[in-house]
Amino acid sequence: MVHVIAEAKAGCSLCFEYLYRQLAGQVASYLRWHRASDPDGLTNDVFAQVHRSFDRFQGDEAGFRSWLFTIAHHRMIDDRRRSSRQPPTRGDAGVEESLGWGDVEEDAFADMSGDQVRDLLAVLSPDQRDVVLLRIVADLSVEEVAELLHKREGAIKALQHRALASLRRHLDRTAAAAG
Amino acid sequence: MAWIELTTVDADDILAGQPLPGRADLGAVVEIAAFLRASGAGEPAPPMSTGLLRQIAGWSGS
Numbered sequence: 353m354v355h356v357i358a359e360a361k362a363g364c365s366l367c368f369e370y371l372y373r374q375l376a377g378q379v380a381s382y383l384r385w386h387r388a389s390d391p392d393g394l395t396n397d398v399f400a401q402v403h404r405s406f407d408r409f410q411g412d413e414a415g416f417r418s419w420l421f422t423i424a425h426h427r428m429i430d431d432r433r434r435s436s437r438q439p440p441t442r443g444d445a446g447v448e449e450s451l452g453w454g455d456v457e458e459d460a461f462a463d464m465s466g467d468q469v470r471d472l473l474a475v476l477s478p479d480q481r482d483v484v485l486l487r488i489v490a491d492l493s494v495e496e497v498a499e500l501l502h503k504r505e506g507a508i509k510a511l512q513h514r515a516l517a518s519l520r521r522h523l524d525r526t527a528a529a530a531g
Numbered sequence: 532m533a534w535i536e537l538t539t540v541d542a543d544d545i546l547a548g549q550p551l552p553g554r555a556d557l558g559a560v561v562e563i564a565a566f567l568r569a570s571g572a573g574e575p576a577p578p579m580s581t582g583l584l585r586q587i588a589g590w591s592g593s
Contacts, residue, residue, distance in 0.1 A: 365587045369579070376576035384574075385567070392577035400583050464566050472563060487546045488564055489571035494539075512542055516560055517535045523559045 353413045361406045372399055375417070379424045382489045385473065386428045386481075389435050398424045414496070421490040422500045425482070475522045480515035483508055 353374070360367035376395050383391040401423050402409075409419055473481055479501075486497045494512075498505045541551055548565030551557055 363589075365589070368587045372579060372583075373576050377574040378571045380577050381571040381574040385570070393580070395577050396580040396583045399579075400586055403583075403587055464562065466570070469563060469566055469570075484546070485567070488548075488567045491568075491571070509539055509542070512546065513535075513537060516537065516542060516545055516557075519560045519563060520535060520557060523563075527559075 353416075357413065357416050361409065368399075368403060371416075375420060378489060378491070379420065382421065382424055382485055383428055383431075385470070385485050385489060386432075387470075388428055388431050390431075394427050394431060395424075398427050401427075414493075417490070418492055418496040418500065421486065421492060424490075425486070425500060472519060472522065475518055476515050480511050480518065483511040484515050487512060 356367045356370055360371050376399060379398055380391045380395040383394050388394050398420070402420060405423075409416065411419065473484070476484065482501060483497055486492050486500065487494070492500070494505050494508050497503075498508045501508070503511075535557070537545075541554075544551055545557060545561050546564050548561060548568045550561050
């Protein structure tokens, strides 16, 4: 991958398309879980910015992923600000429709829906949600998330710990109410 | 706020969607993490827009 990144940076359009095919789904998923107004369109915007700014990037594959999601995170924040000034749209729906899972994954998560998970994410504070989605969906390390969010690593660990505690507490209450 | 006994490694395992031995109390949280992880890994790349295709091909757009 690091070779492809270098070639894409040097102007190889096929290499850039390869990077897009490898990573755009994860970016779209990250934006979708954040309820972005147009995750697919924003993903294209993110990669357009990557292409424009490639000269400024220096690093390896992990660094590229971190840089890519930094751009995606900032786009998401811009989108959230724009959306707060506009009437709500249906753009945040459709997580299930966008999943490209096979039968095995569908069976494994037969008891869970995207709506349920989205409701659970709403239990978290914005900071906790950022950390959880960056750690899980973007697959970034604590160190990378800390750099992206301009926080200390200890703060990120505390946020993810509180997020897990909040999720468990909410799930316990839900189970108690149901049973 | 309720606290839970977790090491940093435990938290990493949960976020990776891996069950912790002897921690059935966190099973549902692990499932959520696994669901989110699978959604990110399984989502197909959206189609490239005409604008992005033009940009990477170095077209002038006019």
